[in-house]
Amino acid sequence: MNVQTFDNHRWAGALDEPIEAVLAGQRRSFLNHGAPDLRARLGHLDALDDLIRQNHGRMAEALSADFGNRSRHETMLTEALGTLLVLRHTRKHLPKWVRPRPVPLNRLQQPFAKAYVNYQPLGVVGVMSPWNYPYKLCLVPLAQALAAGNRLMIKPPEQTPNASALIKELLAQAFDQDTVAVITGGPDVAAAFSRRRFDHLMFTGSTATGRQVMKAAADNLVPVTLELGGKSPVIIGEGYDLGKAAGAIAFGKLINAGQTCIAPDYGFVPEHRMDAFAAAFAGQVAAMYPSLAGNPDYSSIVSDQHNARLRALVADARARGAEVIEVNPSGEALESGRKMAPTLILRATDDMAVMREEVFGPVLPLKSCRTIDEAISYINAHERPLALYHFSNDSHEKRRVIDRTLSGGVTVNDTMLHAAVEDLPFGGVGASGIGAYHGEAGFRTFSHARSVLEQGRIAFNKAAWPPFGTRIECITRFLIGR
Numbered sequence: 001m002n003v004q005t006f007d008n009h010r011w012a013g014a015l016d017e018p019i020e021a022v023l024a025g026q027r028r029s030f031l032n033h034g035a036p037d038l039r040a041r042l043g044h045l046d047a048l049d050d051l052i053r054q055n056h057g058r059m060a061e062a063l064s065a066d067f068g069n070r071s072r073h074e075t076m077l078t079e080a081l082g083t084l085l086v087l088r089h090t091r092k093h094l095p096k097w098v099r100p101r102p103v104p105l106n107r108l109q110q111p112f113a114k115a116y117v118n119y120q121p122l123g124v125v126g127v128m129s130p131w132n133y134p135y136k137l138c139l140v141p142l143a144q145a146l147a148a149g150n151r152l153m154i155k156p157p158e159q160t161p162n163a164s165a166l167i168k169e170l171l172a173q174a175f176d177q178d179t180v181a182v183i184t185g186g187p188d189v190a191a192a193f194s195r196r197r198f199d200h201l202m203f204t205g206s207t208a209t210g211r212q213v214m215k216a217a218a219d220n221l222v223p224v225t226l227e228l229g230g231k232s233p234v235i236i237g238e239g240y241d242l243g244k245a246a247g248a249i250a251f252g253k254l255i256n257a258g259q260t261c262i263a264p265d266y267g268f269v270p271e272h273r274m275d276a277f278a279a280a281f282a283g284q285v286a287a288m289y290p291s292l293a294g295n296p297d298y299s300s301i302v303s304d305q306h307n308a309r310l311r312a313l314v315a316d317a318r319a320r321g322a323e324v325i326e327v328n329p330s331g332e333a334l335e336s337g338r339k340m341a342p343t344l345i346l347r348a349t350d351d352m353a354v355m356r357e358e359v360f361g362p363v364l365p366l367k368s369c370r371t372i373d374e375a376i377s378y379i380n381a382h383e384r385p386l387a388l389y390h391f392s393n394d395s396h397e398k399r400r401v402i403d404r405t406l407s408g409g410v411t412v413n414d415t416m417l418h419a420a421v422e423d424l425p426f427g428g429v430g431a432s433g434i435g436a437y438h439g440e441a442g443f444r445t446f447s448h449a450r451s452v453l454e455q456g457r458i459a460f461n462k463a464a465w466p467p468f469g470t471r472i473e474c475i476t477r478f479l480i481g482r
Contacts, residue, residue, distance in 0.1 A: 016192050019153075022181045023196050026124045026151040029178035035121045035149040038098055044146040045091045047174040048139060049084060055170055056080040059135055059163070066131075066160035068300035068338050074256055079135040082420070086140050089422040089439065090147050097147075097443045100452070112456025119447040121149030123199035128190065128213065130205045131159035131302060132259045132360075137204050137227075138167055142180065144442035150200075151179055155193045158186045159302060191216070198222050200446060204261075205229075206358075207431050214434075225435035225445055228428050229358050231265040232385040234415070235375045235401060236277065237392030238270055244413075245391040246280035249364070250288060252389070252415030254342055257299040258362040259306075262387040262409070262419055265359050266348065268375040271368035278325055278344050278366075285342050286329040292339055293332040300338040301361060307338045310361040313354040317345045317365065320352050372397055376404045384408075384430035389415050408432050 036044075052059075060075040100116040109115070125145045129138035134157055145152055154171070156164035168182040183193060194201070194216040203213040204227040217224050236245050253264050269277050289298045301307040318324045323346040328334070334341060340362055348355050348365035355365055369375045379388070388407040392398050398412055408428040409418040419426050419438075427436025437445050463475060 016195065019183055019189075019192050019196060022153060022177065022183070023124060023198070025178050026153065026181065030121075030123050030151050038095060041094060041098075041147055041149060042091055044175070044179075045087050045094075045143060048143055048146075049087050049091075051170045051174055052080055052084055052087075052135075052139070055166075058166060062162035062166045063134065063160060065162045067302050069296065069298075070256070071297050071299045073297060074299060075135075078255065079133055083136045083139045083143075085420075086422060086438070087143050090143055090443070093440065094147050094443070097440055109453075109461065112458045113453060114456070115451070115453045118450045118452050119148070119444070120450050122446060122448055123150060124153065125150045125446055126153050126155070126193065126196060126198040126201040128155045128193065128201070128203040128205070129157060130261075131157035132256060132261070134160045134163040135167065141202050141204075141437060141442070141446075142171075144437055145200075145202075145446040146180075148443050148446040150446055152181070153193075153196075153198070154180070154182045155190055156182060156184060158184070158190075195219065196222075200225070202437075202445075203227070210433075225437065226428070226433045227261070227426075227437075228386065228431065228433045229261045229360070230383055230385045230428070230432040231355075231358055232262055232387040232389070232407070233375070233379050234264040234267040234389035235369075235372070235391065236267065236269050236273070237372060237390070237394060237397055238273075240391045240393055240413075242273065242277050242280040243284070246277060247284045248391070248414045249389070250281055250284040250342070253364055254285070254288065254298070254362055255416070257301055257340065259299070259302060259360055260416075261360075262416055263360075264364065264389055264415055265385070266355065266365045266367065268369045268378070269366050271370065274346060274366065274368055278346060281342075281344060281364075282325070282327045285327045289329065289342075291330040291332060292328060292341060293330075293334055293337065298339060301340055302338075304338065306361070307340065310340055310359070310363060313352075313357075313359065313361075314343055314345070314363060317348060317352045317354050320349065322346060322348055322352060322365075372400065376401065379405050384428070384432055386428045386432035387411070387416075387418070406430075408436075 056076060060072040063075055064070040100118045102116045105113055105115055127141050138154055138156055142152055156167050164184055168184055171180050171182055194213045197220040201217050201222050202225040203210055207228045210226045210228045214224055234249055249264055289295055292298050314324060325344040326341040328341040343363045345354060345365040348367055384406050386408040388405055388410045390401045390412050402410060406429060411418045418424055423439040425436035425441035426438040427433050435445055
């Protein structure tokens with residue numbers, strides 16, 4: 001991922017004051033007025049729904065201006081529609097989620113007491129969203145935190161200034177600043193934002209910056225949800241149709257030109273199928289993107305810096321002996337813009353930079369493997385990925401990969417789709433993240449599960465009060481079972 005770091009000490013002082021003032025105002029509002037009721041929360045979700053339906057065209061235009069070319073249809077599909085589906089799912093299930101959840105009592109507390117979990121808002125939640133999907137990865141946690149009854153402060157990405165300005169404009173139309181506030185600015189503002197004493201802080205971005213955010217939050221014991229990245233592997237098993245696998249992998253790798261946290265980052269292919277897979281992949285790319293330079297469906301790399309970084313990864317692999325295949329169906333010149341041809345790096349080795357850092361672009365290194373256990377061992381020897389993809393018709397092999405590896409999520413015989421199932425928690429593990437959201441998991445992430453016991457008018461627990469004697473001896477022996 002394009003890593004933007006910040007210094008959490010250099011910018012202490014002046015920048016903290018306006019952010020702290022907004023935070024103080026939201027906290028006063030929360031303490032004075034309490035949690036919004038269910039009707040108000042549903043109204044917040046409806047307001048977000050209206051904003052997206054009325055402004056999705058502007059959203060696509062602003063983001064395309066930031067990227068140089070961001071596919072309008074990708075924005076509509078992954079961000080506008082993707083967020084609307086989350087909103088509608090949350091609205092449908094919220095009445096059930098907010099209900100207190102009864103829990104069973106032990107024998108000392110039965111039959112007249114009752115116990116339950118009451119889900120309460122945390123207070124003021126901070127959200128730091130990334131540039132690759134700036135709308136969805138801002139509005140989805142916003143929606144789920146509002147559904148849980150919180151106030152929100154949002155720091156959108158500086159790398160997509162037009163999209164961030166539009167987010168600020170639209171949210172100001174729908175919410176007062178004591179409910180939702182947007183704080184814009186660069187790394188200095190991000191550093192000041194991450195130091196604030198939120199009741200919860202959610203960050204989506206690179207692992208390197210996530211470490212800095214967690215350190216800053218730790219000073220105030222602020223709990224965090226970190227949605228990071230990492231190198232998500234894809235395994236192609238023996239006997240699986242290479243055309244099907246190549247199509248699904250090309251789709252997952254080339255949406256947003258590979259600038260997706262759960263895009264396949266590298267692959268394992270049986271050695272004797274490597275060249276056949278490369279040919280199948282090239283064929284699928286040509287079918288999806290017959291041209292690249294002027295094709296509005298094929299997105300640009302977000303910045304010159306990120307474009308140069310990706311090209312340096314390819315150059316390093318070539319210099320270290322890899323076979324590099326650039327799939328450019330129309331043979332167009334791409335040097336003058338920020339579009340990059342889909343690129344395969346065959347038989348990649350671990351001394352190549354492309355195998356040591358997250359790619360976050362349309363470059364797919366492939367390693368050869370002889371057995372499924374060889375792929376599993378390699379994956380387990382590295383940091384745990386955000387996603388894992390496996391293509392196989394063998395039920396035992398599928399079970400082995402799922403049981404023997406650990407990742408944030410898994411899609412079998414496709415890519416990306418586990419993240420589109422709203423009732424599946426989405427999150428990483430280890431270096432790929434902490435915590436999860438989506439569906440009820442998101443509602444709970446932004447809620448405090450408060451334990452409540454209500455004692456009945458008749459209570460037998462007095463039998464356990466001192467002074468102790470024969471009575472308590474008999475009770476404990478009976479309950480212990482000896």
